[in-house]
Amino acid sequence: MLARHADPIAAIATAPGRGAVGIVRVSSPQDLAPLIEAVCGRALKAREATYLPFRDADGAPIDQGLALYFPAPHSYTGEHVLELQAHGGAVVMQLLLARVIEAGEAIGERTEQAGARVRLAEPGEFTQRAFLNGKLDLAQAEAVADLIDASTETAARSASRALGGALSHEVGVLRDQLIQLRMLVEATLDFPEEEIDFLEKADAFGRLDRLTAQLSAVQARTRQGALLRDGLKVVLAGQPNVGKSSLLNALAGAELAIVTPIPGTTRDKVSQTIQIEGVPLHITDTAGLRDDTADEVERIGVSRSWDAIADADVVLFLHDLGRLGQADYEAEDERIRARLAAVESSRIVQVFNKADLGAAPEGEIALSLKTGDGLEALRQRLLKTAGWQAVPEGLFIARERHVQALARTAEHLALARAIAEQRDAALDLLAEELRLAHDALGEITGAFSADELLGVIFSSFCIGK
Ligand SMILES: Nc1nc2c(c(=O)[nH]1)N(C=O)[C@@H](CNc1ccc(C(=O)N[C@@H](CCC(=O)O)C(=O)O)cc1)CN2
Numbered sequence: 001m002l003a004r005h006a007d008p009i010a011a012i013a014t015a016p017g018r019g020a021v022g023i024v025r026v027s028s029p030q031d032l033a034p035l036i037e038a039v040c041g042r043a044l045k046a047r048e049a050t051y052l053p054f055r056d057a058d059g060a061p062i063d064q065g066l067a068l069y070f071p072a073p074h075s076y077t078g079e080h081v082l083e084l085q086a087h088g089g090a091v092v093m094q095l096l097l098a099r100v101i102e103a104g105e106a107i108g109e110r111t112e113q114a115g116a117r118v119r120l121a122e123p124g125e126f127t128q129r130a131f132l133n134g135k136l137d138l139a140q141a142e143a144v145a146d147l148i149d150a151s152t153e154t155a156a157r158s159a160s161r162a163l164g165g166a167l168s169h170e171v172g173v174l175r176d177q178l179i180q181l182r183m184l185v186e187a188t189l190d191f192p193e194e195e196i197d198f199l200e201k202a203d204a205f206g207r208l209d210r211l212t213a214q215l216s217a218v219q220a221r222t223r224q225g226a227l228l229r230d231g232l233k234v235v236l237a238g239q240p241n242v243g244k245s246s247l248l249n250a251l252a253g254a255e256l257a258i259v260t261p262i263p264g265t266t267r268d269k270v271s272q273t274i275q276i277e278g279v280p281l282h283i284t285d286t287a288g289l290r291d292d293t294a295d296e297v298e299r300i301g302v303s304r305s306w307d308a309i310a311d312a313d314v315v316l317f318l319h320d321l322g323r324l325g326q327a328d329y330e331a332e333d334e335r336i337r338a339r340l341a342a343v344e345s346s347r348i349v350q351v352f353n354k355a356d357l358g359a360a361p362e363g364e365i366a367l368s369l370k371t372g373d374g375l376e377a378l379r380q381r382l383l384k385t386a387g388w389q390a391v392p393e394g395l396f397i398a399r400e401r402h403v404q405a406l407a408r409t410a411e412h413l414a415l416a417r418a419i420a421e422q423r424d425a426a427l428d429l430l431a432e433e434l435r436l437a438h439d440a441l442g443e444i445t446g447a448f449s450a451d452e453l454l455g456v457i458f459s460s461f462c463i464g465k
Pocket residue numbers: 023070073074075076083135
């Protein structure tokens with residue numbers, strides 16, 4: 001592992017395909033002067049763009065472009081970094097990348113230094129090096145990927161804040177207070193006679209309570225950040241012909257699913273990601289639920305509908321106000337309701353569609369996709385069910401991993417509190433819980449993290465990042 005991190009790496013940093021400009025980027029812990037001399041034909045001033053021809057092994061120019069050299073440690077990765085900014089054609093980029101690899105080989109042979117050889121970078125490897133060299137912590141490195149993948153403006157701005165260290169800062173404030181508390185408790189362990197007295201005088205338990213309260217505020221903001229990144233899985237369910245496909249189209253603002261008056265039109269799932277106030281919602285329209293169908297294709301569709309329902313964060317259960325009160329319709333709705341009993345009730349939202357044809361029961365959500373009435377209220381209801389609070393200032397993007405780590409931190413603090421409350425509290429156990437809380441918090445910024453975790457995180461990046 002260590003040796004691999006010492007390799008010089010190279011990749012095309014810009015998106016594959018045609019582009020106005022494309023960049024080949026090299027990062028190396030070793031001096032890049034020989035490589036620069038070979039490809040650029042001269043030495044480069046630090047951090048200054050130089051317009052020059054990039055040359056082949058035989059001296060023929062491949063392209064004219066800008067070369068940028070960032071000597072270590074003042075670069076993105078913290079290593080020596082060379083950027084070749086050329087015309088962004090796919091072939092030009094490949095030639096330039098191949099030239100860098102070939103020049104590395106030649107220098108390696110000439111100088112008998114294996115360390116001069118440049119290899120292709122793995123996905124996320126530049127950012128991984130930035131992390132290993134302390135340029136970014138783990139939460140910031142994750143934010144780099146989340147910024148690139150952001151699907152809404154709110155998500156992008158929030159990822160940028162996380163990259164700037166917003167989440168890391170919040171975690172840092174908690175960590176500093178936790179460290180102070182740990183120091184108090186650990187110091188007390190050395191004076192067993194007066195331990196509890198000492199802790200009370202130092203307001204250790206007050207500190208613990210304040211820390212817990214602050215942690216809970218950070219947890220709330222982090223959950224918002226994770227929601228912004230991952231979105232919410234919403235499934236539209238109900239009998240055939242209640243208006244599920246019409247609702248998908250209305251939410252998406254496009255004719256995605258086929259709408260007809262014929263029951264059983266939708267026979268397979270249709271999914272689309274939309275956004276409401278910047279929160280991504282992954283909406284799935286399903287085949288209308290009925291169990292009396294003789295049609296084999298529709299039967300499979302219905303079975304897939306139930307799978308989607310089981311996997312949903314929110315199920316919108318649609319009803320048809322034009323058919324309310326009809327015996328066969330009511331009986332079928334009752335059957336669906338019974339089967340939905342297996343789904344947590346907090347995940348189910350009842351929606352009464354076709355309000356232009358009849359009145360919804362008291363207190364229920366009424367919607368008419370024909371007139372558009374009730375659509376905005378439904379959107380707001382979806383956000384509320386998702387746990388979204390009106391955009392708080394300084395929102396940062398986050399991941400489920402961070403939410404989990406904070407939850408574990410909270411668990412250990414709660415255990416510490418419970419121990420502190422006992423008469424003759426076992427201070428060593430208290431100290432241990434605080435240590436575990438500290439470890440859990442440290443996983444967010446990567447202060448303590450397994451190689452395995454790093455592998456998972458960085459391998460999901462794009463190449464060249
Ligand atoms: N051409 C180009 N554009 C890019 C990047 C890049 O690598 N190349 N980035 C990357 O993906 C992002 C910018 N990230 C960067 C982060 C740090 C440094 C850097 O030189 N840091 C030094 C100096 C800092 C300073 O002067 O304040 C350092 O940290 O010491 C450069 C780019 C977005 N745009």
